[in-house]
Each structure stands twice: as C-alpha cells, then as structure tokens.
Amino acid sequence: MKEMYPKNGKVILHVDMNSFYASVEIAYDPSLQGKPVAIAGNVEERKGIIITCSYEARAFGVKTTMPLWEAKRKCPHLIVMKPNFERYRKASLAMFELLRTYTDLVEPVSIDEGYLDITNCYEKGSPLDIATSIQQSLQKTLLLPCSIGIAPNKFLAKMASNMKKPLGITVLRKRDVQPILWPMAVGKMHGVGEKTAEKLATIHINTIGDLAKGNDVQLKQLLGINGERLKQRANGQDNRPVDPDAISEFKSIGNSTTLAYDSADENELTEVIKRLSSSVGSRIRRKDMLTNNVQLMLRYSDRKTVTRSRKLDNPIDKDVEIFQAAQRLLKAHWKGEPIRLLGVTAQELIEKNEAFKQLDLFSYEREAKKEPLLKVLDHLKGKYGKDIVSNGVKISKQTLGSNEHGTSFEKDFLSNVHKDD
Structure with missing residues (x-):
C-alpha cells in the first residue's frame, strides 16, 4: 500500500461536514430526514435570518443569510428551528474524536471542518480507502454526512472538498490545478472573499488562472503580502503543515x-x-x-x-x-x-x-x-x-x-x- 503514497510529498485530507447544524438536528430527530430544514435566529419573527439549511431546503433556493420571510416564500413547508449550540459543540467534539482515531495529525479549523495529515498512514489503506472509511464512519456512528478533499497540501484539499457536496470525495493533484482550477472564477477560490475579488477585477484578474499568472508588483500593491500568498495558492503551492495545536x-x-x-x-x-x-x-x-x-x-x-x-x-x-x-x-x-x-x-x-x-x-x-x-x-x-x-x-x-x-x-x-x- 505504500506505493499509493508519494515518496517525498504529503497526503492531506480536508473533512468538511455538510450543512452541519441542520444535519445535527436531523441526527437527533430522524423524522426530519429528507425534509427541508433550516436553522435560523429569531424564528418567531419575519425578520430572522437563515444560519444554515439542509440540501432539501437548498433545492428550493433557500440560502444562508437569507431573510426568513424570503426563505418561507420560496419553501412554504420549510421546517425552521432555533440553533442549539451546545448540541452542535458536542457533535463537533465527537466528530474530531473520530478523526483522531486515524491520525494524531488533526487540525480543527472550525466547529465543522478540519485537516488530517495521513502521509504515514499507509498501513490503514490507500488515501481513498481512508477517506471513504472516515465518511462512512461519520455517517454510521454520528449520522452526519461530510465531503472530503484529498490533495498534496491544505489549500488543494480545501478546494477539493468543496467540489462535491453532499457526501463527496474528490482527489485534486498538482497536475489538476491548470485544467480544473484555473478556469474557475477567482471569487470561488478559498481565501478570496467578495471584496478581494472586486479588487482583483480592477487589475483584470477574473479567474484563478489570471491570478496564477498575475504581476507580482501589482498584486503586492493591491493586496500587500496576501497578494503573493494568493498567487502561490493559485499555482497550487501551499507549504503549511497540519498543526494540531494551531486552533489553540x-x-x-x-x-x-x-x-x-x-x-x-x-x-x-x-x-x-x-x-x-x-x-x-x-x-x-x-x-x-x-x-x-x-x-x-x-x-x-x-x-x-x-x-x-x-x-x-x-x-x-x-x-x-x-x-x-x-x-x-x-x-x-x-x-x-x-x-x-x-x-x-x-x-x-x-x-x-x-x-x-x-x-x-x-x-x-x-x-x-x-x-x-x-x-x-x-x-x-x-x-x-x-x-x-x-x-x-x-x-x-x-x-x-x-x-x-x-x-x-x-x-x-x-x-x-x-x-x-
């Protein structure tokens, strides 16, 4: 199985839970399975906002941060629930505890996502075997769905996990950067928010490929040191280690x-x-x-x-x-x-x-x-x-x-x- 792993590089997984808050509520109440569920603040009032929602709700056009009145107009039979953050915290702790059974190199980055370095885990199977096992174990033991990206670094793993939701597993190699990532809008790139995308558009950078080939001086003038970092990411370069203590x-x-x-x-x-x-x-x-x-x-x-x-x-x-x-x-x-x-x-x-x-x-x-x-x-x-x-x-x-x-x-x-x- 060792030949399934790179000789010099790393194998990084990014595990991203799907519609986490809604999925936790569905796990606690299986009668909600297959129904449009949304978690929202001020659920009694028309002016509440959607925090997250199930994929069944998304099929009707319901989105995060959408006003509750608009969500109910798009989906009249939407099931709206108040957030239960203590419940989500417990589910998150259980999720990361399960991930640590595969490797000690687990870096949580938020309540519902984290990175794993499985470079030396070849005794447990191929990278795809491990990703599949994690996904199935989370689904079986916690009733929680996730998507997983497999890549040689954290940036590519994060981009990969976003490509298939829910319950996707995506492999993204460095040779895939040019044919797969470069044609994408720069705003779809991890680390590029709406405001940064607007700034990049002023220097005619509209795709990830444009950013990868961007002028270093222009990028530094526009975005400071982050411009150089984003260009490296757009070229598939990311040397950050998976650090279990980073969240602390x-x-x-x-x-x-x-x-x-x-x-x-x-x-x-x-x-x-x-x-x-x-x-x-x-x-x-x-x-x-x-x-x-x-x-x-x-x-x-x-x-x-x-x-x-x-x-x-x-x-x-x-x-x-x-x-x-x-x-x-x-x-x-x-x-x-x-x-x-x-x-x-x-x-x-x-x-x-x-x-x-x-x-x-x-x-x-x-x-x-x-x-x-x-x-x-x-x-x-x-x-x-x-x-x-x-x-x-x-x-x-x-x-x-x-x-x-x-x-x-x-x-x-x-x-x-x-x-x-």
Missing part, C-alpha cells in the same frame, strides 16, 4: 495589569477594565476574530486570584461590548476587597467569516455598517496613539500602574484549555 493559537486573547497600589475604588477599577477591554477589542479585530466568552481576572492584595467568565448570546468584537460583559462580572463577583491586579480576556475566539450571529436582518445590517467606523478608529489609535479617540473619563497612569499596556496572559488560558481537553 487564538483560543483566547487577554490583557492584564498590576495596579500601582491596591484599590477598592469601584470607579478606578471600572476605568482599568475599560482600558483593558479596549486593548483586547483592538487585538481581536486585527485578527478578524470574534469572542463568545469574556473572562475577568481579579487578584487581591493577598495574591488570591479569581477568574469568572460570561458566555455571550452572540459573538462580539466591540470594545464597549467586551467592557460591558467584564463590568457585569465585576459587579456580580467583587465583594469590595482591595484589588492588586485586573485582567480581561476574550475567550472561545472564532474567525469572523465563520461566525453567524443570531440577529434579525435589521440588526445584522446595523452591525455591518459599524465595521468601517471601527476600522478607522483602530487605524487612528495605531497611528497617533490610543488616546486620540476616547470615551468617558481618562484614567491616570498612576492608577494603571507601571505596566501601562498590560501583559498578555493568553498562554495561561491555553494551558487551562489543554487541561480541560
């Missing part, structure tokens, strides 16, 4: 600061939390992440440390929202004792383009309109200093202590995450 890199982002003196002044503590929240908000926005959980750390004068967290209804990245969550934790858990250190952490981070908020359509649009303003504010703070734009009362450096910018304690929480696994 941004599990949490936090800042803490030791106060210049132990303080029991609620106003002072609130202002410190506001400053820390602003720093955390800026950092997660720079990484295009959202947080599902805000944690507050309190260290008292006797060095006793307490951490309390607040699970959020919807993922956030705004300074004021992070601050409000942390402030509520302070009010709920602080008993008035002098505090030596404060910390704010954004936990359970997810990529912004993977996140769906349980919002009605109008709230969704309102949130989107805030994005340009936030980016301008972050740019101004980065260029001219964080005090160039501020809200509320400015806190003194004395209260903040000598460690004005705070210290990241991301690693502390990563160790906690590993302990929980």
Whole structure:
C-alpha cells in the first residue's frame, strides 16, 4: 500500500461536514430526514435570518443569510428551528474524536471542518480507502454526512472538498490545478472573499488562472503580502503543515495589569477594565476574530486570584461590548476587597467569516455598517496613539500602574484549555 503514497510529498485530507447544524438536528430527530430544514435566529419573527439549511431546503433556493420571510416564500413547508449550540459543540467534539482515531495529525479549523495529515498512514489503506472509511464512519456512528478533499497540501484539499457536496470525495493533484482550477472564477477560490475579488477585477484578474499568472508588483500593491500568498495558492503551492495545536493559537486573547497600589475604588477599577477591554477589542479585530466568552481576572492584595467568565448570546468584537460583559462580572463577583491586579480576556475566539450571529436582518445590517467606523478608529489609535479617540473619563497612569499596556496572559488560558481537553 505504500506505493499509493508519494515518496517525498504529503497526503492531506480536508473533512468538511455538510450543512452541519441542520444535519445535527436531523441526527437527533430522524423524522426530519429528507425534509427541508433550516436553522435560523429569531424564528418567531419575519425578520430572522437563515444560519444554515439542509440540501432539501437548498433545492428550493433557500440560502444562508437569507431573510426568513424570503426563505418561507420560496419553501412554504420549510421546517425552521432555533440553533442549539451546545448540541452542535458536542457533535463537533465527537466528530474530531473520530478523526483522531486515524491520525494524531488533526487540525480543527472550525466547529465543522478540519485537516488530517495521513502521509504515514499507509498501513490503514490507500488515501481513498481512508477517506471513504472516515465518511462512512461519520455517517454510521454520528449520522452526519461530510465531503472530503484529498490533495498534496491544505489549500488543494480545501478546494477539493468543496467540489462535491453532499457526501463527496474528490482527489485534486498538482497536475489538476491548470485544467480544473484555473478556469474557475477567482471569487470561488478559498481565501478570496467578495471584496478581494472586486479588487482583483480592477487589475483584470477574473479567474484563478489570471491570478496564477498575475504581476507580482501589482498584486503586492493591491493586496500587500496576501497578494503573493494568493498567487502561490493559485499555482497550487501551499507549504503549511497540519498543526494540531494551531486552533489553540487564538483560543483566547487577554490583557492584564498590576495596579500601582491596591484599590477598592469601584470607579478606578471600572476605568482599568475599560482600558483593558479596549486593548483586547483592538487585538481581536486585527485578527478578524470574534469572542463568545469574556473572562475577568481579579487578584487581591493577598495574591488570591479569581477568574469568572460570561458566555455571550452572540459573538462580539466591540470594545464597549467586551467592557460591558467584564463590568457585569465585576459587579456580580467583587465583594469590595482591595484589588492588586485586573485582567480581561476574550475567550472561545472564532474567525469572523465563520461566525453567524443570531440577529434579525435589521440588526445584522446595523452591525455591518459599524465595521468601517471601527476600522478607522483602530487605524487612528495605531497611528497617533490610543488616546486620540476616547470615551468617558481618562484614567491616570498612576492608577494603571507601571505596566501601562498590560501583559498578555493568553498562554495561561491555553494551558487551562489543554487541561480541560
């Protein structure tokens, strides 16, 4: 079987669950099998939006982010359900546990997809045998369908898994890049969003082939370092390893600061939390992440440390929202004792383009309109200093202590995450 594997290259699988949320609901209630099912926020209201839907619903033209009223117009017998994120989380954990029975080199990239490096798994069969076994095992044990891409690198594996849905298995080799990928619209390429595709169109790059042959200088001027990276991908080049610890890199982002003196002044503590929240908000926005959980750390004068967290209804990245969550934790858990250190952490981070908020359509649009303003504010703070734009009362450096910018304690929480696994 070893001859089925490359002598020098790698064999990477990308496992992508099909209509994950809807599929989990169908697995829990088999009577939904074969019916048009949609998961939506605010299911009681006309202005709710579709988070995901089954392929039976898609056959009627129902799509993700479509207003609920429009989805019901296209499919009057659509079965609409509220999201059950705890149920989806459990299904995701079971899915990745099954994948790790094939290899330890499993890299989750979101709740419903991940990469596997099976380069040294030839004793378990050919790459196609392993992919087929994974697909059948997920279907049999969890009742969950998936599509799988088989390729020599992560980019091609991701592109391959998108080619046949549901329940597809696609092999994509480097020699397939020119005849299969190059004729595709550049907007269909993984890593190229709608805005990037619009920018590329301004320099007459409309297909993946155009990008593969694009001018290096033009691409760098237009997209920065990402232009060079995208051109490499368009040529089938991707040297990223499958890293089982990669998802932990941004599990949490936090800042803490030791106060210049132990303080029991609620106003002072609130202002410190506001400053820390602003720093955390800026950092997660720079990484295009959202947080599902805000944690507050309190260290008292006797060095006793307490951490309390607040699970959020919807993922956030705004300074004021992070601050409000942390402030509520302070009010709920602080008993008035002098505090030596404060910390704010954004936990359970997810990529912004993977996140769906349980919002009605109008709230969704309102949130989107805030994005340009936030980016301008972050740019101004980065260029001219964080005090160039501020809200509320400015806190003194004395209260903040000598460690004005705070210290990241991301690693502390990563160790906690590993302990929980």
